[in-house]
Amino acid sequence: MLSMLFILGGFIPLIYADFSATVLTMDDGVITGRFSDSVLLSLPPCDQYAGKSVDLEYLNVNTNQTTTLNSIFTVANCSSGINTVGSTAISRNIGYQLKNLSNGTQYRIHYQIGSNKSAPTMATTRSVPDFGNDLSLPARSGAMVVITVILSLAMFFLLICLILSTVMSSA
Amino acid sequence: MIIVILCNAFAAAAGLALFALAIWVAVDGYKLYPISGVSGKDDIFAGAWIAIFTGFAYFCTCIFGIYAARKQRRSLMLAYLIIMFIIFIFECASCITAATNRDYVSRLLLLLSCLQVECCGTDSPLDWVEYNSTFRQLYGTTYPWPLNCCKRLSSFEVADSQGCIIGQTSTMFTQGCFTHIESVLSRYTWAVSWYGFSVQMFVFFMLLIAMVYFTQLG
Numbered sequence: 001m002l003s004m005l006f007i008l009g010g011f012i013p014l015i016y017a018d019f020s021a022t023v024l025t026m027d028d029g030v031i032t033g034r035f036s037d038s039v040l041l042s043l044p045p046c047d048q049y050a051g052k053s054v055d056l057e058y059l060n061v062n063t064n065q066t067t068t069l070n071s072i073f074t075v076a077n078c079s080s081g082i083n084t085v086g087s088t089a090i091s092r093n094i095g096y097q098l099k100n101l102s103n104g105t106q107y108r109i110h111y112q113i114g115s116n117k118s119a120p121t122m123a124t125t126r127s128v129p130d131f132g133n134d135l136s137l138p139a140r141s142g143a144m145v146v147i148t149v150i151l152s153l154a155m156f157f158l159l160i161c162l163i164l165s166t167v168m169s170s171a
Numbered sequence: 172m173i174i175v176i177l178c179n180a181f182a183a184a185a186g187l188a189l190f191a192l193a194i195w196v197a198v199d200g201y202k203l204y205p206i207s208g209v210s211g212k213d214d215i216f217a218g219a220w221i222a223i224f225t226g227f228a229y230f231c232t233c234i235f236g237i238y239a240a241r242k243q244r245r246s247l248m249l250a251y252l253i254i255m256f257i258i259f260i261f262e263c264a265s266c267i268t269a270a271t272n273r274d275y276v277s278r279l280l281l282l283l284s285c286l287q288v289e290c291c292g293t294d295s296p297l298d299w300v301e302y303n304s305t306f307r308q309l310y311g312t313t314y315p316w317p318l319n320c321c322k323r324l325s326s327f328e329v330a331d332s333q334g335c336i337i338g339q340t341s342t343m344f345t346q347g348c349f350t351h352i353e354s355v356l357s358r359y360t361w362a363v364s365w366y367g368f369s370v371q372m373f374v375f376f377m378l379l380i381a382m383v384y385f386t387q388l389g
Contacts, residue, residue, distance in 0.1 A: 128303045151263040
């Protein structure tokens with residue numbers, strides 16, 4: 001009986017999680033959803049939450065610090081698709097860009113619309129390593145070695161033959 | 172003597188072809204130099220310039236060799252052999268320089284996008300986001316990638332700069348520049364390095380025959 005209650009209790013958070021904030025990918029029409037200081041998140045479903053104001057809460061896994069952003073945007077109607085005007089991802093109805101993040105950090109993000117809470121998603125911002133010399137072509141090709149060896153040997157052989165032919169013809 | 176003359180005639184033609192080929196590489200119809208020049212890895216063009224000299228020098232010296240073989244004079248043949256040997260050394264330098272350039276091309280060089288070819292980044296625009304670069308240090312994170320990556324109108328203005336900054340795939344060039352640049356670089360390398368190498372091999376055997384002829388003249 002107790003174990004049944006525990007199992008049911010484990011499902012309680014999922015009762016409210018009927019949608020989730022996912023990081024946008026190439027399939028959503030953007031190059032990437034992960035940058036070094038921001039992430040592009042998908043919007044809540046318009047059929048359920050059109051016109052509702054959205055809050056966002058994210059947790060920095062490293063520092064364990066939670067940040068809440070209130071009324072970041074209002075969910076657009078389903079009739080308005082992706083438009084080509086607007087200076088931000090949200091004004092174009094593509095997604096929401098969560099900014100001011102640290103690079104190379106993992107975040108746990110979820111939307112809050114009224115009493116509805118989305119399923120949390122984990123997103124990691126990109127770390128930005130410097131270009132090192134090891135990013136050149138990983139191996140040297142054989143062409144370099146072949147050409148150098150063969151030409152060097154040919155040159156040496158020609159030199160020897162030139163000297164010999166000069167000596168022989170003068171002898 | 173006939174063999175020497177025929178070989179020299181063939182070598183003169185090959186030298187002239189090398190001269191023309193090296194001019195083609197140096198003219199850089201594929202506009203590779205602006206990219207390779209910035210990174211300092213422009214040895215392919217150094218190899219091409221040397222090959223312009225050696226190709227024409229081979230042509231002139233082989234004609235002289237035909238004359239020397241016809242005259243059957245030892246001094247002329249000796250001069251011919253020494254000059255050919257010197258040119259041989261220079262052409263070796265050209266081939267090796269051009270061949271090594273291929274391997275020293277780094278991905279940093281390929282990170283530069285170019286206007287002539289509709290491409291962005293080495294493999295994709297993600298290269299601009301994944302790695303640190305001078306561009307990022309100069310412009311911060313407001314622009315994830317240069318506006319060269321954005322599709323343009325016929326008037327060369329950016330079609331949709333805001334969409335490009337957000338990263339909408341419909342407003343950007345998503346293919347990387349690596350494939351294009353690598354194919355152009357390989358084309359130039361094959362021209363200068365490998366054709367030059369084949370000319371060298373022919374000249375090597377021709378010089379051996381000329382030396383045998385020279386010893387017989389004594």
